Amino acid sequence: MSDIDFRRKINWHRRFRSPEGEKSEHEILRIFESDRGRIINSPAIRRLQQKTQVFPLERNAAVRTRLTHSLEVQQVGRYIAREVLSRLKEQNLLARYGLETLTGPFESIVEMACLMHDIGNPPFGHFGEAAINDWFRQRLRPDAACGDAQEDFHCAIATLRLKEGDDALNTLRCKVRQDLCHFEGNAQGIRLVHTLLRLNLTWAQVGCILKYTRPAWDAQTPPASCRYLMKKPGFYFSEEHYIARLRSELELGDYCRFPLTWIMEAADDISYCVADLEDAVEKNIFTVERLYHHLCARWGQHCQGDLFSQVVLDAWEKSRANNMRRSAEDQFFMYLRVNTLNKLVPYAAQRFIDNIKPVFDGSFNQALLEDDSPASRLLDLYKQVAMQHVFNHPDVEQLELQGYRVISGLLDIYSPLLMLPLADFQQMVSEGGVRHLPIETRLYHKLSSSHCLAYKEAVDKLSCSNPHYEVMEFYYRCRLIQDYISGMTDLYAWDEYRRLMAVA
Ligand SMILES: Nc1nc(=O)c2ncn([C@H]3C[C@H](O)[C@@H](CO)O3)c2[nH]1
Ligand SMILES: O=P(O)(O)OP(=O)(O)OP(=O)(O)O
Ligand SMILES: [Mg+2]
Numbered sequence: 001m002s003d004i005d006f007r008r009k010i011n012w013h014r015r016f017r018s019p020e021g022e023k024s025e026h027e028i029l030r031i032f033e034s035d036r037g038r039i040i041n042s043p044a045i046r047r048l049q050q051k052t053q054v055f056p057l058e059r060n061a062a063v064r065t066r067l068t069h070s071l072e073v074q075q076v077g078r079y080i081a082r083e084v085l086s087r088l089k090e091q092n093l094l095a096r097y098g099l100e101t102l103t104g105p106f107e108s109i110v111e112m113a114c115l116m117h118d119i120g121n122p123p124f125g126h127f128g129e130a131a132i133n134d135w136f137r138q139r140l141r142p143d144a145a146c147g148d149a150q151e152d153f154h155c156a157i158a159t160l161r162l163k164e165g166d167d168a169l170n171t172l173r174c175k176v177r178q179d180l181c182h183f184e185g186n187a188q189g190i191r192l193v194h195t196l197l198r199l200n201l202t203w204a205q206v207g208c209i210l211k212y213t214r215p216a217w218d219a220q221t222p223p224a225s226c227r228y229l230m231k232k233p234g235f236y237f238s239e240e241h242y243i244a245r246l247r248s249e250l251e252l253g254d255y256c257r258f259p260l261t262w263i264m265e266a267a268d269d270i271s272y273c274v275a276d277l278e279d280a281v282e283k284n285i286f287t288v289e290r291l292y293h294h295l296c297a298r299w300g301q302h303c304q305g306d307l308f309s310q311v312v313l314d315a316w317e318k319s320r321a322n323n324m325r326r327s328a329e330d331q332f333f334m335y336l337r338v339n340t341l342n343k344l345v346p347y348a349a350q351r352f353i354d355n356i357k358p359v360f361d362g363s364f365n366q367a368l369l370e371d372d373s374p375a376s377r378l379l380d381l382y383k384q385v386a387m388q389h390v391f392n393h394p395d396v397e398q399l400e401l402q403g404y405r406v407i408s409g410l411l412d413i414y415s416p417l418l419m420l421p422l423a424d425f426q427q428m429v430s431e432g433g434v435r436h437l438p439i440e441t442r443l444y445h446k447l448s449s450s451h452c453l454a455y456k457e458a459v460d461k462l463s464c465s466n467p468h469y470e471v472m473e474f475y476y477r478c479r480l481i482q483d484y485i486s487g488m489t490d491l492y493a494w495d496e497y498r499r500l501m502a503v504a
Contacts, residue, residue, distance in 0.1 A: 050489035077114035120189030124403030131407035207258035256362030273382035
């Protein structure tokens with residue numbers, strides 16, 4: 001009997017009101033069908049339509065947003081999943097791996113993880129992330145939290161400042177300060193799905209979006225064997241217990257990933273690398289001719305039959321022949337996408353199968369498309385050209401700076417809520433406002449009720465007599481502000497900032 005049995009991983013139970021008892025193949029599929037409905041109908045998915053992929057606040061609807069990007073990732077994810085399954089079937093391995101009756105759920109979990117993979121991204125993408133983290137770092141000074149209590153006077157929040165002789169609380173203070181200064185889109189995605197939207201998805205479906213396994217509060221250097229899996233924070237302190245349960249439900253070892261997550265990651269990499277270049281052409285950042293020139297220059301000498309020739313040169317030549325009565329741009333990208341998919345998808349699928357043991361265990365410490373193969377080199381080529389010629393385009397950088405300013409500005413505007421003494425904020429929450437605090441009351445009214453509910457629920461669970469109470473209350477209050485700001489779309493954040501700064 002093989003020790004690889006996907007029935008142990010494709011856990012269709014839910015945290016609340018879980019289906020119980022034995023389930024037939026059809027019934028299990030229906031459970032995942034329910035996950036699909038919950039995800040597709042969630043407002044967070046719809047908000048992706050106004051979030052930046054590469055070009056902030058883009059008016060041209062042919063240029064990708066996070067939503068259209070995610071639909072493409074979903075499609076590529078399905079392609080890889082089917083490729084994996086059909087290869088396993090050909091080799092008579094489906095039954096051996098416990099997948100015989102689970103091919104439908106396998107595919108569905110991958111697809112929905114792909115659709116959700118950016119669900120927690122803040123407005124303005126990585127710039128939004130940086131703005132949130134810089135803002136909190138400047139105020140909480142997490143680095144100072146590891147040292148001497150006497151030196152810790154830079155932290156702007158008295159409750160979180162280390163106090164001499166207060167060891168147990170100091171450990172918590174360090175943890176909370178680290179955690180709040182490591183906002184990350186993937187970790188926010190887990191929080192959004194579980195704590196804020198309460199989608200109550202199956203364990204397998206949530207496990208598939210746990211892309212990184214590093215706790216956000218962890219300040220240690222990760223062990224070399226998990227360095228890749230712990231490249232970024234993957235979940236917050238607020239979800240610590242939930243993630244512990246998820247790990248046990250999915251039989252995930254320390255810092256290990258859910259096996260299908262590698263497929264989601266590869267689908268994202270394959271999708272965006274061509275799409276970003278196509279969008280850059282649509283935006284007139286370069287012409288197809290210039291792009292082709294950049295690709296040739298970066299690849300170096302290509303020779304007949306190598307991957308570059310089969311994919312890029314082939315697309316170029318076919319688009320020049322122009323026999324389909326489409327624009328040369330459209331043709332080039334159509335061939336480039338098809339050629340790229342036809343090479344990279346089978347390669348990623350085979351890597352999944354070749355490394356099935358560490359992938360199943362969750363310990364495989366690299367991406368499927370991250371090795372010294374021509375396939376990985378091709379992916380890297382696209383990314384390098386985008387980095388050099390697209391992301392640093394003056395118009396893009398200008399908008400990114402504006403995005404950064406908007407997010408930091410919004411945090412400044414909402415910071416009076418963080419500065420309120422505990423009793424005042426609690427009165428605000430319980431009574432919906434405080435008479436002598438007109439500004440804070442109005443700011444509080446702006447927050448979303450689902451975010452406030454998550455705050456209330458978390459704080460209600462704390463015991464007032466617990467010495468941790470004050471630190472934890474403040475922690476959840478900061479999470480509330482981060483939830484609110486990161487949940488905004490680019491356009492909402494932009495409009496809100498201008499309105500509150502009273503700029504026309
Ligand atoms: N505008 C912009 N600036 C950057 O520095 C940058 N780095 C990456 N990206 C885009 C590429 C992928 O679509 C997606 C995932 O990496 O985000 C960026 N976009
Ligand atoms: O698409 P993003 O912005 O989330 O960027 P990424 O390259 O997919 O990075 P991550 O590994 O943080 O999801
Ligand atoms: Mg991502």
